[in-house]
Structures are given as structure tokens and as C-alpha cells.
Amino acid sequence: MKPINESVNRRPLLGWLIFLASLIVVVLLGILASSIMERRAESVFAYTPQVKHDQWEPRNEVWGENFPREFETYYKTADTSFNSKYNGSAMIDMLEVDPRLVVLWAGYGFSKDYNQGRGHYYAIEDLQNTLRTGGPKTENDGPMPATCWTCKSPDVPRLMNEIGVAEFYKGKWAGKGHEVVNPIGCADCHDAKTMNLRVTRPALIEAFQRQGKNIEDATHQEMRSLVCAQCHVEYYFDKKKVDGANYLTFPWDKGMNVEAMEEYYDEIEFKDWTHKLSKAPMLKAQHPGYEVYLKGIHADRGVSCADCHMPYKSEGGQKFTDHHIQSPLNNVANSCQVCHREETEKLIKNVYTRQDQIIENRDKLEELLVRAHVEAKKAWDLGADEATMKPVLMMIRHAQWRWDYAAASHGGSFHAPTEISRVVSTGIVRAQEARLQLARIFASKGFNEEVAYPDIATKAKAQKFIGLDIEKLEAEKAEFKKNMLPEWKKKAEERESAYQVKR
Ligand code: HEC
Ligand code: HEC
Ligand code: HEC
Numbered sequence: 001m002k003p004i005n006e007s008v009n010r011r012p013l014l015g016w017l018i019f020l021a022s023l024i025v026v027v028l029l030g031i032l033a034s035s036i037m038e039r040r041a042e043s044v045f046a047y048t049p050q051v052k053h054d055q056w057e058p059r060n061e062v063w064g065e066n067f068p069r070e071f072e073t074y075y076k077t078a079d080t081s082f083n084s085k086y087n088g089s090a091m092i093d094m095l096e097v098d099p100r101l102v103v104l105w106a107g108y109g110f111s112k113d114y115n116q117g118r119g120h121y122y123a124i125e126d127l128q129n130t131l132r133t134g135g136p137k138t139e140n141d142g143p144m145p146a147t148c149w150t151c152k153s154p155d156v157p158r159l160m161n162e163i164g165v166a167e168f169y170k171g172k173w174a175g176k177g178h179e180v181v182n183p184i185g186c187a188d189c190h191d192a193k194t195m196n197l198r199v200t201r202p203a204l205i206e207a208f209q210r211q212g213k214n215i216e217d218a219t220h221q222e223m224r225s226l227v228c229a230q231c232h233v234e235y236y237f238d239k240k241k242v243d244g245a246n247y248l249t250f251p252w253d254k255g256m257n258v259e260a261m262e263e264y265y266d267e268i269e270f271k272d273w274t275h276k277l278s279k280a281p282m283l284k285a286q287h288p289g290y291e292v293y294l295k296g297i298h299a300d301r302g303v304s305c306a307d308c309h310m311p312y313k314s315e316g317g318q319k320f321t322d323h324h325i326q327s328p329l330n331n332v333a334n335s336c337q338v339c340h341r342e343e344t345e346k347l348i349k350n351v352y353t354r355q356d357q358i359i360e361n362r363d364k365l366e367e368l369l370v371r372a373h374v375e376a377k378k379a380w381d382l383g384a385d386e387a388t389m390k391p392v393l394m395m396i397r398h399a400q401w402r403w404d405y406a407a408a409s410h411g412g413s414f415h416a417p418t419e420i421s422r423v424v425s426t427g428i429v430r431a432q433e434a435r436l437q438l439a440r441i442f443a444s445k446g447f448n449e450e451v452a453y454p455d456i457a458t459k460a461k462a463q464k465f466i467g468l469d470i471e472k473l474e475a476e477k478a479e480f481k482k483n484m485l486p487e488w489k490k491k492a493e494e495r496e497s498a499y500q501v502k503r
């Protein structure tokens with residue numbers, strides 16, 4: 001190549017062009033720098049607290065005075081208008097949509113009442129209203145323990161800080177109803193002084209410790225998922241750890257996949273309930289959202305929950321985190337198209353295709369499980385003994401654990417489609433194996449007819465089939481809402497009016 005001065009000497013215009021180009025670059029850099037300074041100034045302004053409050057302040061409105069953009073978007077989780085093909089934010093009675101669920105959960109709270117999950121704004125209200133929490137009349141009454149509050153509210157870390165973790169896990173759900181009143185919010189995920197992300201739930205910290213890991217070592221990008229993993233995970237209540245406490249525990253010690261957790265539960269002979277029809281020792285999968293997400297391609301590529309469910313948003317030149325946590329299909333532009341160039345319709349179709357393909361087999365597994373439960377009941381009725389039934393019941397337990405793992409890991413069919421397909425197909429194998437063994441038991445009893453599939457066309461029919469008295473449950477709930485609930489609200493208001501807030 002010729003030296004540049006030689007080129008310029010031969011063509012003077014080139015020199016001018018280079019000069020002009022440098023000038024434009026310098027001016028542009030100047031504009032960029034000043035815009036960065038301006039935004040810095042703006043964000044410093046936004047972070048200067050207008051209001052000083054306690055580290056464990058549970059009220060989202062109080063934090064919101066300092067961070068109006070985050071608060072306003074958080075508050076949009078109250079919107080219930082979005083529906084996608086299988087998910088969304090509306091109140092939908094899932095037992096009405098699919099009455100087979102009533103039979104699968106016979107003998108357990110979920111057969112009474114189960115609605116589609118809504119936004120974080122409703123976490124408290126929905127728990128107070130569900131028939132699963134019953135109609136307690138006193139602090140020591142009702143079917144649920146205090147531990148059920150753990151994933152619902154920033155009052156939980158506040159209370160744990162005040163009375164201690166084990167003490168929080170003691171007693172009945174009704175005992176802490178006047179304490180836990182603010183829905184999931186700022187103090188669950190943020191440090192009040194620095195606004196850094198933080199993990200407030202001991203169960204997650206302890207699960208890491210038992211695996212020999214320190215959660216403090218998590219990277220910033222990992223924290224953008226770990227704040228969700230405080231609640232969107234599989235868990236159980238350990239009654240042996242502390243006397244009188246239902247100690248919230250994640251079953252991850254042997255690993256974080258469906259088999260490892262099953263082995264963990266089997267080894268400690270844990271069961272959530274005994275199935276009313278089959279008498280199988282059942283496991284209820286809670287919502288292993290984080291565990292399933294870890295098995296997917298997005299987690300593998302370092303994409304966090306917040307990348308899709310809390311994308312950045314711009315308003316008046318300011319970039320901030322959209323706190324309207326919801327189905328990303330309601331916001332494909334910000335949630336997906338920052339990384340993918342495809343059209344919105346195509347991306348939505350990609351999600352639906354994966355969901356459709358999995359639902360097809362999950363639905364088959366569900367029917368097989370209904371049959372297995374009613375057939376096991378028939379085997380008992382024919383006089384089968386415990387020793388003969390035991391392996392069959394374990395097979396049913398393992399099959400339904402897989403079905404529930406797939407169904408309850410909300411979003412799992414998209415987060416990790418191949419893993420969920422695998423889990424469902426291994427469930428089908430086990431359900432069929434259980435029915436094969438049952439057929440042999442029938443043969444040994446000289447019974448060779450088909451056990452009739454029950455008439456469970458509606459939720460009401462299914463609940464009648466398993467012998468639930470829904471009217472009684474509803475009357476108890478109505479009484480609770482009339483008498484106890486207003487008391488809780490009154491007590492909470494009195495307590496909160498004494499909190500220190502400097503304006
Ligand atoms: C479920 C967890 C969660 C809850 C609840 C939550 N946040 Fe956040 N917040 C996040 C995440 C994740 C980020 C992104 C942080 C990052 O990447 O550094 C964030 C970022 C922020 C930031 C930094 C600026 C920005 O927008 O990126 C502020 C300020 C903030 N949140 C305020 C709030 C307030 C106020 C509330 C309550 C109304 C709240 N947050 C509730 C998870 C949460
Ligand atoms: C303190 C516990 C807790 C934390 C932390 C938490 N969630 Fe939730 N989440 C819940 C509960 C409980 C519900 C169901 C609320 C209801 O139905 O009333 C829910 C509901 C949801 C929904 C359904 C909302 C809809 O409109 O469809 C999504 C999506 C969701 N969470 C994502 C996340 C993400 C992403 C994070 C982390 C940034 C997170 N959650 C952190 C407990 C939590
Ligand atoms: C932060 C970047 C990022 C975001 C946000 C993101 N993706 Fe992806 N997505 C990826 C990467 C990386 C892969 C892996 C593909 C590769 O490496 O070639 C991937 C893979 C996929 C695949 C193919 C994998 C499979 O399951 O077969 C689909 C479909 C997909 N993304 C859809 C979506 C949708 C829908 C959204 C929004 C809800 C989304 N992505 C959000 C980065 C992202």
C-alpha cells in the first residue's frame with residue numbers, strides 16, 4: 001500500500017474528505033458523551049431517595065415513591081386481561097376446564113379448588129380466597145400451616161427478621177394472617193439501601209449450602225433468575241428439622257432433575273398425601289419452574305428469567321426494567337425481539353407448537369392416571385393385599401409425579417421442551433406398567449372386565465365422585481371472610497401506621 005501522504009498529494013480532495021469525516025466523528029462522540037452524562041445525571045436523580053424507609057418495609061407503595069417507573073409497571077400485574085393459548089393472567093377455574101384433575105388430586109387440597117396463576121399483585125388475595133386454605137375460625141384452626149405464606153409477600157422476610165426463621169414456620173396459616181398482608185414486591189427482591197438484587201428466602205440459601213455452594217458467589221446475570229427461584233421451585237415441608245415447624249425445604253440434595261428429586265423423596269419416605277381412591281403415597285409437584293428452565297437452551301445460553309419476563313423498557317429517554325411480570329407473549333417486541341429477528345407471529349407460533357406437542361401426550365398420561373387410580377381402588381375392593389399392591393402404588397406415585405412435574409412447572413413446555421417431553425413419556429411408561437400389574441391382580445382374582453371410566457364430565461360431577469362436600473367448604477369460607485378477614489386487615493393497618501417513614 002502507498003503511504004497516505006502520497007495518495008493525498010495526488011488527489012487533494014481525498015485529504016478534505018478525511019478531514020471532514022474526522023470532524024463528523026468528533027462531533028458525534030461529543031453528542032454521545034453529553035447524552036451519557038445527561039442520563040447519568042437523570043439516573044442519579046432517580047436514585048436519590050425521596051423517602052427513607054426501613055430495610056424490611058413491606059409496603060410496595062412506599063418504595064414506589066422513590067421509584068415511580070418500577071412501581072407503576074409492577075402495579076400492572078393487577079391486569080387480568082391477557083390470555084394466550086395455554087397461559088395468561090385471567091382467573092380461570094382449572095378444575096372446571098379439566099375435571100380429571102379432581103380425581104388425580106383426590107384426598108388433597110387441590111381437588112377442592114385450583115385456578116390459573118395470576119399476577120403477583122393477587123398473591124395474598126388469591127390465597128385468602130381459595131378453598132384450599134379453608135375457613136379457619138381461630139388462630140390454631142384450618143388445614144394449612146403458616147409456611148404456606150412463604151412465597152406470597154415481603155411481610156415474610158420482615159417477619160423472619162423479627163421473630164426468626166424457624167418460628168415463622170411454626171403454627172397454622174391463620175396464626176399469621178394479620179401479619180402477612182402485602183403482595184409479592186420490592187423487599188422480596190431488593191436491598192433497600194443499595195437497590196441491589198438480594199435473596200430473602202432462607203430455603204434457597206440453605207439448598208445452595210447443602211450442595212456446597214455459596215449463593216453470594218452468584219453472578220449478576222444468575223441473580224436475575226435466582227430472585228425468581230426463591231418461589232418458582234419444587235419444595236416440601238420438613239417436619240423433622242425443627243420441632244413444631246413445617247420447615248420449607250428444596251429437595252435438591254441429590255440433583256435438580258425429576259429423577260433426583262424423586263429419589264430424594266423416596267429415600268426419606270416422604271408423601272404429600274395418601275390418594276383417596278388408590279391409597280397410593282402421593283407426591284404433589286409444586287412448581288419446579290426454575291429447575292425445568294435450567295434444562296433448556298435459553299438457560300444454557302445464559303438468558304435469565306428477567307431477560308424475558310422483565311425486559312428493559314424506555315420512557316422519556318430513560319431505560320428501566322419493566323416490572324410488569326407476565327406472559328412474554330403479551331410483549332414479544334421487548335421480550336424476544338431484542339435477540340430474535342423473526343416476526344411476532346412466528347415467535348408466538350414457535351411457543352404454541354412446543355406447547356401443543358407436549359400437551360398431546362400429557363393429556364394421554366392424565367387419562368391413564370385416572371384409570372390407574374380407579375383400577376387400584378377396584379383391586380382393593382376385590383381383596384388385594386398390601387404386599388401385592390405396594391409396587392403398583394409406587395408406580396402410580398412415580399407416574400403422577402412426572403405428570404404433575406410437567407403440568408406444574410408453569411411455562412415448562414417452552415422453557416425446556418425436550419426435557420418436559422422426556423418427563424411425560426417416562427410417566428406414560430410407568431402408568432402403563434402400573435395398569436399391567438393391576439391386570440395381573442385382576443386375573444388372580446378371576447376378574448376380567450374393564451373397570452368403567454367414571455362420569456367426570458364436569459367439576460361438580462368429579463367432586464361428587466370423590467366424595468367432596470363443596471357446599472360445606474364454601475359456607476366455611478364465607479364465614480371466614482365475614483368474620484376473621486376484616487380483623488386481619490384492621491390489625492395490619494394499626495401495625496403499619498406505626499412504621500417509620502421519613503418524607
Ligand atoms: C421478583 C423480583 C423483583 C421485584 C418483586 C421487584 N424487582 Fe425491581 N428489579 C428486579 C430485577 C431482576 C431488576 C433488574 C436488576 C438488574 O439487572 O440489575 C430490577 C431492577 C430494579 C431497579 C433498578 C433500575 C431498573 O429499572 O433497572 C429499581 C429501582 C427497582 N427494580 C425497583 C423496584 C421497586 C420499587 C419494586 C417494588 C414496587 C421492585 N423493584 C420489585 C426484580 C424485582
Ligand atoms: C415471593 C415469591 C415469588 C417471587 C420472588 C416471584 N414469584 Fe412469580 N409468582 C408467585 C406467585 C405466588 C404467583 C401466583 C400469584 C397468584 O396467582 O395470585 C406468581 C405468578 C407469576 C407469573 C404468572 C403471572 C401471569 O400474569 O400470568 C409469572 C409469569 C411469574 N410469577 C414470574 C416470575 C418471575 C419471572 C420472577 C422473578 C423475576 C418471579 N415470578 C418471582 C410467587 C413469586
Ligand atoms: C437474551 C437473548 C434471548 C431472548 C430475550 C430470547 N431468546 Fe430465544 N434464543 C436465544 C438463544 C441464544 C437461543 C439458542 C439458539 C442458538 O444459540 O442458536 C434461543 C433459542 C430459541 C428457540 C429455539 C430453541 C428451541 O426451543 O428449540 C426459540 C423457539 C426461541 N429462542 C424463542 C424465543 C422466544 C419466543 C422468546 C421471547 C419470549 C425468546 N426466545 C427470547 C436467545 C434469546
Ligand code: HEC
Nearest residue numbers: 084087088228232289290293298304305308327329410411
Ligand atoms: C427465553 C424466554 C424465557 C425465559 C428465559 C423464561 N421464560 Fe418463563 N415463559 C416464557 C414464555 C414464552 C412462556 C409461555 C407464555 C404463554 O404461554 O403465554 C413462559 C411462561 C412462564 C410462566 C407461566 C406464565 C403464565 O401466564 O401463567 C411462568 C410462571 C414463568 N414463565 C416463569 C419463569 C421463570 C421463573 C423463569 C426463570 C427460572 C422463566 N420463566 C424464564 C419465556 C421465558
